[in-house]
Structures are given as C-alpha cells and as structure tokens.
Amino acid sequence: MVTRTDPEKHRAQVRAANRARYKAVQLLISAHQGEFDTLYSQQASLEGVEPKPRGRVDADYLQAQIADMQARLAAMQSSTSA
Numbered sequence: 001m002v003t004r005t006d007p008e009k010h011r012a013q014v015r016a017a018n019r020a021r022y023k024a025v026q027l028l029i030s031a032h033q034g035e036f037d038t039l040y041s042q043q044a045s046l047e048g049v050e051p052k053p054r055g056r057v058d059a060d061y062l063q064a065q066i067a068d069m070q071a072r073l074a075a076m077q078s079s080t081s082a
Helices: 007-031 033-047 059-081
Strands: none
16 A cells, blocks of 8 residues: 655645646537537437536626616716716
C-alpha cells in the first residue's frame, strides 16, 4: 500500500487535474459545437428524452432587448427633463 507523504497536496493536485480535464472538454465542445449538438440530439432521442440547450446565448435576442431598454431609457429621460 502506498502512503502519501502529503495527502492535502495530493488532493489539490487531483482537483487541479479534474479542473483541467473539465476545461478541456468544454473547449472541445465549443470548438465542435455543431457536431456536439447533432450527436447530443441523436443520443437524447435514443434515450427517449428531449434534448436541453447547453445554455448558449441568443445574440440577436439580447441585442433586441438592449435596444428596447435603451429606447425606454431615452423616453424616460426625455420625459423627466421636459
């Protein structure tokens, strides 16, 4: 049996390795997003469940929301300054 001289250091190294592995997987998914979405949808169908989005942001929707809020802010500012 192996005795660890510094179990805390070992745990920290294991956690760091796990973080690195997780980050690498996230980068791979991002780099191959279309392929990932296709494979994920296929696998979800095989499992009989509805695929859930990965939390991606809809840029067009956000830009429309920002424009709407800016217009509302401008209208409020013009009504208070008049």
